[in-house]
Structure formats: structure tokens, C-alpha cells
Amino acid sequence: MTRPLGQTQTDVTILGYGAMELRGAPRGPEIADEDAGRLLNAVLDGGISLIDTSPDYGRSEELIGRYVGHRRAEFFLASKCGCLLEVPADAPPPYPHDYSPGNVRAVVERSLRRLGTDHLDLVQVHMSPSRATLEENHTVQTLQALRNEGKVRFIGMSGILPDLPDHLAMNVFDAFQIPYSAVQRDHENLITEAAEAGAGTLIRGGAARGAASEEKNWRTGPLTQKPGLGQRNWESSGIEEVLADAGMSTMEFVLRFTLSLPALSTTIVGTANPAHLAANIAIAEKGPLPADLYEEAKKRLPQ
Ligand SMILES: NC(=O)c1ccc[n+]([C@@H]2O[C@H](COP(=O)([O-])OP(=O)(O)OC[C@H]3O[C@@H](n4cnc5c(N)ncnc54)[C@H](OP(=O)(O)O)[C@@H]3O)[C@@H](O)[C@H]2O)c1
Numbered sequence: 050m051t052r053p054l055g056q057t058q059t060d061v062t063i064l065g066y067g068a069m070e071l072r073g074a075p076r077g078p079e080i081a082d083e084d085a086g087r088l089l090n091a092v093l094d095g096g097i098s099l100i101d102t103s104p105d106y107g108r109s110e111e112l113i114g115r116y117v118g119h120r121r122a123e124f125f126l127a128s129k130c131g132c133l134l135e136v137p138a139d140a141p142p143p144y145p146h147d148y149s150p151g152n153v154r155a156v157v158e159r160s161l162r163r164l165g166t167d168h169l170d171l172v173q174v175h176m177s178p179s180r181a182t183l184e185e186n187h188t189v190q191t192l193q194a195l196r197n198e199g200k201v202r203f204i205g206m207s208g209i210l211p212d213l214p215d216h217l218a219m220n221v222f223d224a225f226q227i228p229y230s231a232v233q234r235d236h237e238n239l240i241t242e243a244a245e246a247g248a249g250t251l252i253r254g255g256a257a258r259g260a261a262s263e264e265k266n267w268r269t270g271p272l273t274q275k276p277g278l279g280q281r282n283w284e285s286s287g288i289e290e291v292l293a294d295a296g297m298s299t300m301e302f303v304l305r306f307t308l309s310l311p312a313l314s315t316t317i318v319g320t321a322n323p324a325h326l327a328a329n330i331a332i333a334e335k336g337p338l339p340a341d342l343y344e345e346a347k348k349r350l351p352q
Contacts, residue, residue, distance in 0.1 A: 050336055051098070054125070054314045055249030057203050057223055059170070061125055063308050064333035065099035066092045066326075067253060067319035072107030076142075080321050086116035091323055093123050095330040101226070101251060101317040102164075103129035103175060104156050105136055105144055110163040118165035127226075127251065127317075128160045129175035129207060130192070146176050148186040157195055173205035173226050173251075180215040189221050205251070213239050217246060224249035224314070228272050230257040231288075231306040232279030234352040244312035255307035255316030256329065262300040286349040295342055301332045306346055309337035 051060040070077060071085045089112065092100065100117075102109045110128065117124070130153045131146040147153075157172055172192060174183070183189060192204045205224035208216045216222060217239065225243045227236045229252045240250050257271040261283055271279045283289075292302050307316050320326050337343065 050333065052314050053249075054099075055224055055244070056247045057249055059125060061099040061249075061315045062097050062333070063313065063315055063336070064097055064329060065101060065251065065315040065317040066097050067317035068100055068102040068109045068113060069106045070319040070321040071102075071109040071112050075138075076107055078321060082112065082115075084321075085112045088321065088323055088326065089113060089117045090120075091326055093117060093120055095326065097330070098123070099125040099127065099251075099315050099317065101127045101253075104132040104134075104160055104163075105129065105142075105175065110160055114163050114165035121166050125170045126164065126166065127171035127173060127205070127224075128157075128164070128169050129173050130157055130160075131175045131178065131188070132156055134159065143176060146178065148174065148178055148182055148188040150187055150191040153186075153188060153191045154195065157200060161200060168199060169201045171203045171205050171224055172201040173207045173224070175207050177206070177208045177212050177216075179212050180219060183219075189219070203249075205249075207253075210235065210239070217242055217248075220246070222248060224251060226251040226253055226317075228252070228254040229307060229310065229313075230254050230271055230279075231303050231346065231350050232257050232261065232283050233271050234350065237310070237352055240310065241312040244314075249314045250312055252307055252310070252313050252316040255304065255313075256300070256318045256320075257303050259300065259320075259325070261303050263298065264300075282351055288346060288349050291342070291345060291349070297342075300328070301335070302338070302342075302346070304329060304332045305335060305338045306343070306350075308333065309343045 131148045203223035206216045206222045207226040258269045259265045
């Protein structure tokens with residue numbers, strides 16, 4: 050199942066792949082190179098047509114280049130910019146970023162080398178800098194120059210509140226990467242605004258990090274600026290009784306709730322687990338939730 054990515058003239062699968070889980074130790078779980086390679090090929094074999102990565106995700110870009118570089122024509126490749134060439138080894142996230150022309154250009158050019166490609170389909174400004182920071186650093190002009198040189202096809206923003214409304218008003222981004230799920234609906238109206246303005250939308254956190262799944266049961270939390278809020282809203286909503294009546298698993302519900310958002314182009318779900326990948330592909334094939342369940346869920350899970 051595909052949808053247009055805004056006005057890029059490209060259709061992308063509603064389920065994309067977020068390659069952060071391939072970052073490896075010390076910032077993520079260990080993953081052997083061959084396992085990462087098998088997973089990436091399973092992503093493409095499963096019909097997924099969009100992969101999202103970042104220079105900040107450890108070995109992710111390098112593994113994509115090594116294991117699916119030869120299949121480059123099969124997928125829309127999105128990475129980020131503003132990250133540093135050297136991520137501090139001992140610092141916890143959020144890592145420092147530098148949006149100046151020299152750093153943005155150097156990091157995009159290194160991404161191309163790591164990914165074994167001559168162009169990124171989409172480069173997204175990482176970590177939602179303010180409009181003032183973007184303007185002081187001439188970041189958009191640098192990205193436009195890279196686009197004119199053929200090194201990137203489209204320019205995007207990984208944006209969140211409070212800066213996202215300013216990013217939308219700049220009217221220069223082809224696509225936005227925005228967090229959203231049934232338990233984190235705070236950006237819902239802004240995602241719709243972005244789509245209505247003609248931009249593509251890459252939803253991250255669309256599986257709520259698996260937190261609501263029976264298997265994980267909130268051992269990992271969704272990205273949220275208010276710790277615990279997603280879990281509290283979920284527990285007080287009574288949604289699990291509705292799902293029990295409908296015979297639907299929580300994981301299926303969470304992913305299909307995200308896919309039900311009309312303004313979504315794709316959701317870039319991350320996983321290092323081949324069984325989870327297969328399950329997510331099977332869920333995405335079912336598409337959005339039945340209309341009555343979607344309406345009931347929207348009433349119960351606060352925005
Ligand atoms: N722009 C940014 O600042 C930014 C920040 C964060 C993420 N991202 C991008 O967005 C992507 C996704 O973000 P995210 O990791 O925050 O959210 P997510 O896709 O909602 O959650 C991914 C997590 O959910 C688990 N999961 C996936 N499918 C599952 C299933 N069927 N059952 C149980 N657990 C499942 C995965 O663990 P398992 O490995 O155990 O399956 C993984 O830890 C990242 O890979 C990255 O590309 C961007």
C-alpha cells in the first residue's frame with residue numbers, strides 16, 4: 050500500500066523502515082553485521098520502499114550501504130544533516146549539532162560515501178533547530194546548493210513543537226519527519242497542516258516503540274516530552290477492553306491507528322527483530338483501522 054510523499058512525485062509504502070535500531074553498541078543493542086544485512090534485505094523483500102537513517106545512528110548508514118547499496122534503485126533513501134562528523138563517544142543524547150554550511154555539506158558528503166550512493170532522496174535537518182538558527186547558519190541555502198548539485202533530491206525537516214509551526218511557515222521543506230502515535234497525539238494538527246500545504250510526512254514513533262504491545266507492556270516508553278503520559282492515557286482510556294471485544298492485538302491497533310491518519314505519507318517503524326518486521330508488514334497490509342474503531346479510539350485517547 051502506497052501514498053504520495055507530498056509533491057515529490059514519489060509514492061512510498063505507508064510502512065517505511067527506521068534504521069536507528071541498526072546503530073549498534075554502545076548507544077543501542079548489539080547487532081551483528083550479517084543480521085543487520087539480513088534484516089535490511091528482508092525490509093526490501095517485504096516490499097518496503099523507504100528507509101530512514103542518520104549520521105547520528107552509529108553504523109546504520111554504513112550497513113545500509115554495504116548490504117543494500119546494490120539495491121539502491123528499490124528504495125527512497127532519507128538521511129539527516131546538522132549532525133557532527135564526530136559524535137561525542139561519552140555524551141548521552143541529544144548530541145550537539147552544527148547547522149553551518151561547512152558542517153552540513155561535509156556530513157551530507159560523508160553520508161553519500163557511507164551509503165555508497167551519489168544522491169540522497171531526502172535530507173532532513175535533524176533535531177528541530179529554531180528558524181533563527183537555520184537563518185543565521187544559511188542552512189536552507191546550503192541544502193538548496195546540494196540539491197542543485199544533484200547530491201540530494203528533496204529537503205526536509207525533522208521538526209517538533211515548539212519550532213514546527215515556524216518550519217511550516219518557511220514554506221521551503223518538501224517533507225517533515227514528525228513524532229506521532231495513539232499515545233502521543235500532540236502533533237496531529239500540525240501533521241495535517243503540513244500535508245495540506247503539500248509536504249510529505251514521515252511519522253516516527255508510529256509503533257509507540259512497541260511499548261503498548263503485550264510483549265513489551267510499557268517496558269520501553271514512546272518518545273514524549275511528558276514522561277509516563279502515554280502509558281497513563283492508555284491505561285485510563287479503557288481502550289484495551291474495546292480491543293478485546295474487537296479481537297485485535299494492541300500492537301496491531303497502535304500501528305493501524307498511526308496508518309489511519311489521513312495526513313500520513315509513511316511511518317518509519319524501527320526494529321532489529323525479523324519477527325517484528327514481518328508482523329509489522331502483515332499489519333500494514335491491513336491498512337487503516339475500521340472507521341468505527343478509529344472514531345472510538347480518537348474519543349478515548351486524548352490529543
Ligand atoms: N528525527 C529524530 O530525531 C528521530 C528520533 C528517533 C527516531 N527517529 C527515526 O524514527 C524511527 C522510529 O522511531 P522510534 O524507534 O522512536 O519509534 P518506533 O518505530 O515506534 O519504535 C521502534 C521500537 O519499537 C519496537 N518494535 C517495532 N515493532 C515491534 C513489534 N511488532 N512488537 C514489539 N516491538 C516492536 C522496536 O524494538 P525491536 O527491535 O525489539 O522490534 C523498536 O525499539 C527510527 O528508527 C529513526 O529512523 C528519528
